[in-house]
Amino acid sequence: MVEVALVAVAVVFAFAPLRPASIEAWYSTSIYPHVERALTPLSNGVPFAILDLLLVGLAVAVIVILSRAARDAWRRRTWRRLLTTLAHFLAGAAAIYILFLLLWGFNYRRVPMPQRLEIDRTAPTSDQVVELGLMAVGQMNSLYAAAHEGTAPPEWQDATLRSAFADVQRVLAEAPPVEPGRLKHSLLGLYFRWTGVDGMVNPFGLEVIANPDLLPFERPFVAAHEWGHLAGYANEAEANFVGWLTCVRAAPRHQYSAWFYLYWQISGEVNGQERARLNAALAEGPRRDINAVIARLRRDEIPALQHASWQVYDKYLKANRVESGLRSYGEVVTLLLRARFDPGWTPVRRGARPSSSSAP
Numbered sequence: 001m002v003e004v005a006l007v008a009v010a011v012v013f014a015f016a017p018l019r020p021a022s023i024e025a026w027y028s029t030s031i032y033p034h035v036e037r038a039l040t041p042l043s044n045g046v047p048f049a050i051l052d053l054l055l056v057g058l059a060v061a062v063i064v065i066l067s068r069a070a071r072d073a074w075r076r077r078t079w080r081r082l083l084t085t086l087a088h089f090l091a092g093a094a095a096i097y098i099l100f101l102l103l104w105g106f107n108y109r110r111v112p113m114p115q116r117l118e119i120d121r122t123a124p125t126s127d128q129v130v131e132l133g134l135m136a137v138g139q140m141n142s143l144y145a146a147a148h149e150g151t152a153p154p155e156w157q158d159a160t161l162r163s164a165f166a167d168v169q170r171v172l173a174e175a176p177p178v179e180p181g182r183l184k185h186s187l188l189g190l191y192f193r194w195t196g197v198d199g200m201v202n203p204f205g206l207e208v209i210a211n212p213d214l215l216p217f218e219r220p221f222v223a224a225h226e227w228g229h230l231a232g233y234a235n236e237a238e239a240n241f242v243g244w245l246t247c248v249r250a251a252p253r254h255q256y257s258a259w260f261y262l263y264w265q266i267s268g269e270v271n272g273q274e275r276a277r278l279n280a281a282l283a284e285g286p287r288r289d290i291n292a293v294i295a296r297l298r299r300d301e302i303p304a305l306q307h308a309s310w311q312v313y314d315k316y317l318k319a320n321r322v323e324s325g326l327r328s329y330g331e332v333v334t335l336l337l338r339a340r341f342d343p344g345w346t347p348v349r350r351g352a353r354p355s356s357s358s359a360p
């Protein structure tokens, strides 16, 4: 009976038309931040990934239960035991899904960033995108030296990056600020290496898992991106936006990481001629960094596996109602070009101040 109820609740949660404004008010800015502030400090307290424990535990449980059921079915020459086991698994999957939604997943259905911010209506032109790319190159060139001197504390203990992250959260929503997560290694590290994934948030521990091969100048942006997810911005483009805004208002090494990311993103979206224009403007230092990242990806990636893993992620995003799937990555460029900013890349929230434009 409990099992039927679990499946029923999971189905209702999956298909019920919940209003983004209600999710924003009741979950993303109220229940969720408190869950994060309880769970992430615990996760930060252990050096290993809680995800590994959960995955190994789950795999062992499934194998033990399945083999017992199979042995029993064989001995009694009946399928009934196997069928009830499958029903238990279905209920287990429903329970895991419900837990996923309660711990983090409902954030997929919160108010989208373009509705949160003051946005100019016109879509950016390719000239504007190239201009932003050239700005990124200029910043990388001038920040390079400062970004590469000395050693930095781990991102989650870096006071400058932490306070920048708190500032960005305050600008974007009325919610208690969440705790930044420690970048952890995991058994999934190899998979990340093969597929070129930079990192992920484990929704069942609200902890950050990072690719073990990230170069030092890549880490701050990846950390801040994952923190964006921890702050309840589940959408990839929004996590990129939060991560970028966080890094540009922190120390030079963090700023460099943000502009480096933006260069990389834009470089993948413009045509060959425009890309050549951006590349020609790069100074020697940033160019070396770019080549180092390309070498890292070429050395480790298995193209077929990479393609397959991004397909799976695309399906996952669509299942969580991110209609654009993987394309949402590039939306950060549009967001940066269309949102209205106060000085210091501070986005203006809707209704935060009277609009001076005559938009209807």
Ligand SMILES: [Zn+2]
Pocket (backbone or CB within 6 Å): 199, 200, 225, 226, 229, 236, 239
């Ligand atoms: Zn992400």
